Amino acid sequence: MSPPPTATGGGPVPGAVEAVLAALSFDRDGLVAAIAQQHDTGEVLMLAWMNREAVKETLETGRICYWSRSRQSLWRKGETSGHVQRLVELRVDCDGDAILLQVDQTGPACHTGERSCFFRAANKSGLVKIAS
Amino acid sequence: MSPPPTATGGGPVPGAVEAVLAALSFDRDGLVAAIAQQHDTGEVLMLAWMNREAVKETLETGRICYWSRSRQSLWRKGETSGHVQRLVELRVDCDGDAILLQVDQTGPACHTGERSCFFRAANKSGLVKIAS
Numbered sequence: 122m123s124p125p126p127t128a129t130g131g132g133p134v135p136g137a138v139e140a141v142l143a144a145l146s147f148d149r150d151g152l153v154a155a156i157a158q159q160h161d162t163g164e165v166l167m168l169a170w171m172n173r174e175a176v177k178e179t180l181e182t183g184r185i186c187y188w189s190r191s192r193q194s195l196w197r198k199g200e201t202s203g204h205v206q207r208l209v210e211l212r213v214d215c216d217g218d219a220i221l222l223q224v225d226q227t228g229p230a231c232h233t234g235e236r237s238c239f240f241r242a243a244n245k246s247g248l249v250k251i252a253s
Numbered sequence: 254m255s256p257p258p259t260a261t262g263g264g265p266v267p268g269a270v271e272a273v274l275a276a277l278s279f280d281r282d283g284l285v286a287a288i289a290q291q292h293d294t295g296e297v298l299m300l301a302w303m304n305r306e307a308v309k310e311t312l313e314t315g316r317i318c319y320w321s322r323s324r325q326s327l328w329r330k331g332e333t334s335g336h337v338q339r340l341v342e343l344r345v346d347c348d349g350d351a352i353l354l355q356v357d358q359t360g361p362a363c364h365t366g367e368r369s370c371f372f373r374a375a376n377k378s379g380l381v382k383i384a385s
Binding site for chain 2: 133134136137140141144154156158162163164165167168180210211212213214215216218219221231232233235238239240241242243244245246247248251
């Protein structure tokens, strides 16, 4: 078998995950913010958090794993709901304290059943629900 | 003159800004994460932070104002560079601790001169620069 063309297809080579981790600036809680965006539509689905272990697992498995601040544990997105996120590409911002995950989302990303967590918008009168 | 059709066009009515602020859960530093996305292309430009005052000013002026954690002051995006962000729509996530700003970005969003701050991506070997 030929090696797969991408990191997410076949797993990173030795040292690659460490190179990504070295570019990240984790905050005082050991976290970076992670934005999930549907790779083909551009829709921003959610914002969550990752620690070193979550970043490592995500890169190695190609399935998105966050850190749940409320449960204080790794949160393998879709583990109970089935609404998994497959990693298409992981991007890092200029100062290393935010990650942009290009994903392929199965079903809704939001626990409310909405496709995106950002389903409310400010208008002239306050906050209104929008299609998501 | 007729009233403008949107909040950002003509400013919110009394109480509208307070309704948005009431839906937000500010962290222990009084901040929420704010993602800026180019409204027409879907490109995620940057992630920054807002406090109550920054949200209020953004809604009232239609120009994006963040809170600079490094300078500990309001940061009117583009004030010195001219690379302003005009607000198209402000969205709030399901649990109120993140904001999605649909913006119209003048020039590059990143202080490095890149259009987006997310100009590095993980591949099989590590982090590489991508077009942004």
